[in-house]
Amino acid sequence: MQKSANSKTRKQSKGLHPRNIHRNGYDFDALKACHPPLAQHIKSNPAGAATIDFANSDAVKALNTALLQHHYKIESWSIPDGALCPPIPGRVDYIHYIAELLGCPLPSGKINTANTCTANTNTSNTRTNNPVNLLDVGTGANGIYALLACAVYGWRCVGSDINSESLANVKAVLTNNPTLNANISLRLQPNKDACFSQIIQTDEYFDVSVCNPPFHASQEEASKGTNRKLHNLARSRDTAHTAKQPSLNFGGQHAELWCNGGERLFLKKMIKESQAFAQQVGWFTSLVSKSENVQPALKLIRKLGATEVREIEMMQGNKITRVIAWRFNP
Numbered sequence: 001m002q003k004s005a006n007s008k009t010r011k012q013s014k015g016l017h018p019r020n021i022h023r024n025g026y027d028f029d030a031l032k033a034c035h036p037p038l039a040q041h042i043k044s045n046p047a048g049a050a051t052i053d054f055a056n057s058d059a060v061k062a063l064n065t066a067l068l069q070h071h072y073k074i075e076s077w078s079i080p081d082g083a084l085c086p087p088i089p090g091r092v093d094y095i096h097y098i099a100e101l102l103g104c105p106l107p108s109g110k111i112n113t114a115n116t117c118t119a120n121t122n123t124s125n126t127r128t129n130n131p132v133n134l135l136d137v138g139t140g141a142n143g144i145y146a147l148l149a150c151a152v153y154g155w156r157c158v159g160s161d162i163n164s165e166s167l168a169n170v171k172a173v174l175t176n177n178p179t180l181n182a183n184i185s186l187r188l189q190p191n192k193d194a195c196f197s198q199i200i201q202t203d204e205y206f207d208v209s210v211c212n213p214p215f216h217a218s219q220e221e222a223s224k225g226t227n228r229k230l231h232n233l234a235r236s237r238d239t240a241h242t243a244k245q246p247s248l249n250f251g252g253q254h255a256e257l258w259c260n261g262g263e264r265l266f267l268k269k270m271i272k273e274s275q276a277f278a279q280q281v282g283w284f285t286s287l288v289s290k291s292e293n294v295q296p297a298l299k300l301i302r303k304l305g306a307t308e309v310r311e312i313e314m315m316q317g318n319k320i321t322r323v324i325a326w327r328f329n330p
Contacts, residue, residue, distance in 0.1 A: 015315060015316065016089055016093050016315075016316060017093045017096040017097060017100075017314070019096045019099075019106045020089060020092060020093055020096055021071055021092075022067075022071075022088070022089035022092070026050075026063070026067075028042050028050040030070055031063070031066040031067065031070055032066065034066050034069050034070040035062065035065050035066035035069055035070070037062050037065075038052075038062040038063060038065070038066045040062075041053065041056065041058070041059035041062050041063070057085060060085050060087075061078075061079065061085050063088075064077065064085060064086070064087075064088055065077050065078070067088045068088065068147070072147070072148065072151040072152065073151065074147055074151055074173070074177055074180065075176050075177055076173060076176040076177075077142075077147075077173055078169070078172075078173065079141050079142050079169060080141055080165070080169055083140065083141035083142060083166070083169070084140060084141070084142060085142070086142050086144045088144070088148075089316070090314070090316060090321065091144045091145065091148060092148045092152065093314050093316075094145065094210065094287065094314065094323060095145065095148050095149050095152060095153070095210075096152075097312050097314060097323060098134075098149075098208055098210060098283075098285060099153055101208070101283060101285075101310070101312075101325060102132060102207060102208060102282075102283070104132065104153060106152075107152070107153060107154065131154060131155060131156055132149075132153065132155040132156070132207045132208065133155070133156050133157075133158075133204075133205065133206045133207050134146070134149050134155050134156070134157045134158070134206065134207065134208050134209070134210060135157075135158050135160065135196075135199070135200070135206045135208070135209040135210070135281070136149075136157060136158070136159045136160065136209075136210050136211070137160055137195045137196070137199075137209055137210070137211040137270070137286075138160065138161055138162075138195075138211055138212065138213070138214075139159030139160060139161050139166070139167070139170060139186070140161060140163075140166050140170075140212075141163075141165070141166040141169040141170065142169075142170070143159050143169075143170035143173060143174075143184075143186075145157075145159075145210050145212075146158075146159040146170075146184045147173070147180060147184070149210075150179075150180050150183045150184055151180065154183070155183070156183050156184075157183065157184045157185075158184075158185050158186070158187060158199070158206070159184065159185075159186050159187070160186075160187045160188070160189045160199045161186075161188065161189060162188070162189045162190075162191075162192045164188055167186045167187075167188060170186055171186055174186075187199050193269065194273065195209075195211070195269070195270045195273055195274075196209070196270075196273055196274065196276070196277045196281070197273065197276075200277055200280055200281070204280060205280050205281075205282075206280065206281045206282065207281075207282045207283065208281070208282055208283045208284075208285060209274075209281050209283070209284050209285060210285050210286070211270065211285070211286040211287065212286075212287045213263050213266045213267060213270070213286060213287065213288075213289070214262075214263065214266060263288070263289055263290055263293050264290075264293045264296060264297075267286060267288065267293060267296075267297045267324075268296075268297070268300060270284075270286065271284075271297060271300050271301055271304065271326075272300070272304070274304075274326070274328075275304050275305075275328065278327075278328035278329065279328075279329070281327075282327060282329070283325050283326070283327050284325065284326050284327065285323055285324065285325040285326075286323065286324055287321065287322070287323055288322045288323070288324055289321070291320075291322065294311060294322055294324065297324055298311065298324060301324070301326045304328075305328065306326040306327060306328055307327060307328055307329060307330050308326065308327050308330075309324075309325070309326045310324070310325040310326070311323070311324055311325075312324075312325060
């Protein structure tokens with residue numbers, strides 16, 4: 001559901017976004033035909049249906065590679081050992097909700113660069129003539145939001161990160177996908193405490209920013225959280241990929257998993273910094289992993305004078321993931 005500043009809500013049915021191609025599950029026959037290495041990980045669940053072991057990071061990576069190739073025509077996607085392996089259905093859900101926020105219809109084709117969706121972010125409900133420009137704050141080694149936004153909607157994307165090795169991995173993926181490479185650019189953030197400064201240039205405008213903040217406050221907390229996810233087979237959360245075992249390699253993913261102060265402090269810093277870029281970003285958005293961090297974030301956003309604030313609930317079965325969105329211009 002979406003909650004606006006004046007407390008209006010709009011209910012969504014449980015499950016993935018209506019536009020999400022993964023609403024009806026996975027066609028494993030088609031996926032393994034597209035990416036044969038997936039076949040070794042497919043097994044039957046107690047009901048006899050095909051599935052994989054979602055606690056096995058290699059299996060999840062193989063599934064992601066197959067999904068991206070089969071549904072989104074993204075070739076040769078890969079991540080280094082220790083990088084977060086994002087669940088594709090949940091990640092593309094975020095993009096679909098952002099498209100809805102911007103007033104963008106679903107394109108007819110899977111790759112849509114010739115007939116791009118344009119943003120509708122003003123009060124007159126008229127469209128602009130320019131394609132959506134999206135900024136992915138902390139794109140990580142997987143670059144998933146920029147890749148999906150470009151592949152599904154034809155948006156132009158900038159992915160930023162404080163880790164040069166992460167950006168190098170995304171660049172390698174883009175090299176194998178010329179259409180995406182032409183519409184996605186990558187920028188190194190030299191200041192680990194900044195989100196927008198030194199990334200957004202003076203003459204630039206972004207229709208929307210997206211972010212999946214590091215949600216743990218320490219390496220120890222991140223390790224405990226990952227162990228819980230492995231035990232619970234949390235399909236809608238990130239699973240760390242390693243070559244030998246489903247444990248964390250913190251040397252390669254510190255910025256993706258944790259930061260001093262955790263998610264709450266990260267959100268506080270990003271929200272405060274967003275005010276200085278009010279004229280250069282139409283909508284600021286972020287995932288919020290911990291429900292107790294939502295209201296403090298929304299309170300700060302309103303205190304800083306945002307003209308519109310929304311809380312979006314993305315539902316996957318009984319699991320709810322929240323996105324907060326705010327802007328300073330009508």
